[in-house]
Amino acid sequence: MIVGGGVHGLATAYYLARNHGLTNVAVLEQSYLGSGGSGRNTAIIRSNYLTPEGVRFYDRSVKLYEELSTDLNFNVMFSQRGHLTLAHNDASLRTMRWRAEVNALQGVDSDVIGAAEVGRLVPQLDLSDTAHHPILGGLYHPPGGIIRHDAVVWGYARAADALGVHLHQGTEVTGIDVEGDAVRGVQTSRGPISTPVVVNCTAGWATLIADMAGVRLPITTFPLQAAVTEPVRPFLKTVVVSGSLHVYVSQTARGELVFGAAVDPFPSYSMRGSLQFTESVAGHVLELMPALAPLRVLRQWAGLCDMTPDFSPVMGVTPVDGFYLDVGWGTYGFKAGPVAGETMAELVATGKTPELIAGFDLARFAEGRLVGERGAAAVGH
Amino acid sequence: MLIPCPLCGPRDALEFRFVDETVRRPEPQSASPEQWRSYLYLRANRAGAVTELWLHRSGCRQYVVVERDSLTNTVTAARLARKEAVS
Ligand SMILES: Cc1cc2nc3c(=O)[nH]c(=O)nc-3n(C[C@H](O)[C@H](O)[C@H](O)COP(=O)(O)OP(=O)(O)OC[C@H]3O[C@@H](n4cnc5c(N)ncnc54)[C@H](O)[C@@H]3O)c2cc1C
Ligand SMILES: [Zn+2]
Numbered sequence: 001m002i003v004g005g006g007v008h009g010l011a012t013a014y015y016l017a018r019n020h021g022l023t024n025v026a027v028l029e030q031s032y033l034g035s036g037g038s039g040r041n042t043a044i045i046r047s048n049y050l051t052p053e054g055v056r057f058y059d060r061s062v063k064l065y066e067e068l069s070t071d072l073n074f075n076v077m078f079s080q081r082g083h084l085t086l087a088h089n090d091a092s093l094r095t096m097r098w099r100a101e102v103n104a105l106q107g108v109d110s111d112v113i114g115a116a117e118v119g120r121l122v123p124q125l126d127l128s129d130t131a132h133h134p135i136l137g138g139l140y141h142p143p144g145g146i147i148r149h150d151a152v153v154w155g156y157a158r159a160a161d162a163l164g165v166h167l168h169q170g171t172e173v174t175g176i177d178v179e180g181d182a183v184r185g186v187q188t189s190r191g192p193i194s195t196p197v198v199v200n201c202t203a204g205w206a207t208l209i210a211d212m213a214g215v216r217l218p219i220t221t222f223p224l225q226a227a228v229t230e231p232v233r234p235f236l237k238t239v240v241v242s243g244s245l246h247v248y249v250s251q252t253a254r255g256e257l258v259f260g261a262a263v264d265p266f267p268s269y270s271m272r273g274s275l276q277f278t279e280s281v282a283g284h285v286l287e288l289m290p291a292l293a294p295l296r297v298l299r300q301w302a303g304l305c306d307m308t309p310d311f312s313p314v315m316g317v318t319p320v321d322g323f324y325l326d327v328g329w330g331t332y333g334f335k336a337g338p339v340a341g342e343t344m345a346e347l348v349a350t351g352k353t354p355e356l357i358a359g360f361d362l363a364r365f366a367e368g369r370l371v372g373e374r375g376a377a378a379v380g381h
Numbered sequence: 382m383l384i385p386c387p388l389c390g391p392r393d394a395l396e397f398r399f400v401d402e403t404v405r406r407p408e409p410q411s412a413s414p415e416q417w418r419s420y421l422y423l424r425a426n427r428a429g430a431v432t433e434l435w436l437h438r439s440g441c442r443q444y445v446v447v448e449r450d451s452l453t454n455t456v457t458a459a460r461l462a463r464k465e466a467v468s
Contacts, residue, residue: 265399365422368414
């Protein structure tokens with residue numbers, strides 16, 4: 001039984017069926033498939049993280065994404081157009097050198113470049129040294145890019161369905177039956193189901209599901225907002241991120257510019273957008289690219305992010321037998337969908353925790369082994 | 382979202398900094414490492430009525446205990462934190 005019909009729940013179901021031949025699997029989704037973060041994210045894929053655990057893990061996901069259109073027979077429009085994080089001060093340059101070294105050791109293409117090269121990649125950037133946040137250089141990651149997030153969700157859902165997995169939309173999980181520290185079943189808005197296994201793939205709602213099993217989580221739910229402009233001719237190839245300005249920009253295949261930022265300043269389960277977000281994101285984008293001033297914002301929206309103290313996920317077993325976690329995806333979990341699905345399916349099918357996710361266990365918080373990714377994940381994408 | 386600061390009156394939430402949900406600190410001398418880490422990392426993260434600590438950063442610079450609904454962001458009460466800290 002998988003709770004949550006986002007990319008994580010659907011990918012886990014798909015790999016359970018495809019890699020392990022398990023098809024007596026159901027995905028329970030309270031709303032429609034992709035209604036959570038998976039249909040609301042800004043679809044940036046990259047693997048240039050800070051810790052060896054993180055880099056290895058996200059790199060496997062990039063590899064799976066590269067093959068996903070063929071694998072699912074569904075065009076997910078993965079466009080590896082390059083990912084550029086700007087440095088506006090010495091401290092961020094230092095973290096970038098550190099990231100580039102860790103990345104190189106794991107075989108991930110990622111380099112620190114100077115301001116002149118930044119200008120060649122993105123001529124629209126304001127490179128003057130009178131800028132409030134002057135651009136000193138950047139971390140350039142050529143295999144990073146953007147994807148069609150809805151297509152990933154639909155592709156996994158269709159492929160899982162074709163293999164015999166049951167997908168139940170409009171089915172809210174309201175309780176989990178635990179007897180003697182083991183899962184026995186779930187209660188839903190459409191009746192009870194008995195099952196020895198529950199995988200929690202509910203991202204922003206993860207705490208509410210874990211509470212039902214009596215498992216406490218190191219998670220706080222924050223909204224993250226994004227906005228999109230009217231479409232213009234393609235001019236921006238690279239995804240551009242600025243940590244100091246808390247903003248990032250990419251251009252979709254349709255020509256819209258997608259803007260993202262850091263999470264809202266306080267936790268909430270409400271998905272209302274705010275004027276403060278639009279004002280601040282527009283101001284910061286214009287500091288980076290003044291020529292965008294005439295563009296109009298078409299839409300803005302919000303999604304819920306399950307933030308952890310170390311900006312790494314929480315994956316694997318819990319003290320309750322049969323209750324598994326695939327949560328803590330914060331503002332960065334879409335890119336992890338394929339690898340999380342692959343490894344969670346392996347864990348559920350074999351009972352053994354795959355090496356790739358061993359460091360992301362819940363017990364690390366009680367044992368003080370955090371996997372600090374803040375330096376590579378604080379601007380949400 | 383407006384927060385009724387006990388000293389300054391109703392003010393925009395942007396004047397404040399969200400600090401944390403209110404968690405009870407275990408006794409540092411006697412707490413086990415596990416108890417201390419639960420205090421540091423585990424959170425209730427409730428959907429509905431929550432009690433939180435906020436700082437009126439751009440106002441009176443006092444810590445304020447805020448009662449709020451995390452599903453609707455409606456604030457129902459705010460009290461000075463220092464009045465509660467003693468008890
Ligand atoms: C604005 C924004 C931008 C982002 N940008 C990026 C990015 O560029 N790159 C990136 O990698 N990540 C990004 N993210 C993060 C990413 O979207 C998430 O980490 C990811 O989608 C999580 O996927 P999921 O399948 O775990 O959860 P979700 O897609 O959130 O799915 C969880 C599902 O669980 C369901 N559910 C909840 N409670 C119940 C219940 N009781 N019963 C049944 N179902 C339930 C929900 O309805 C929901 O559909 C962004 C997020 C946002 C909000
Ligand atoms: Zn005040």
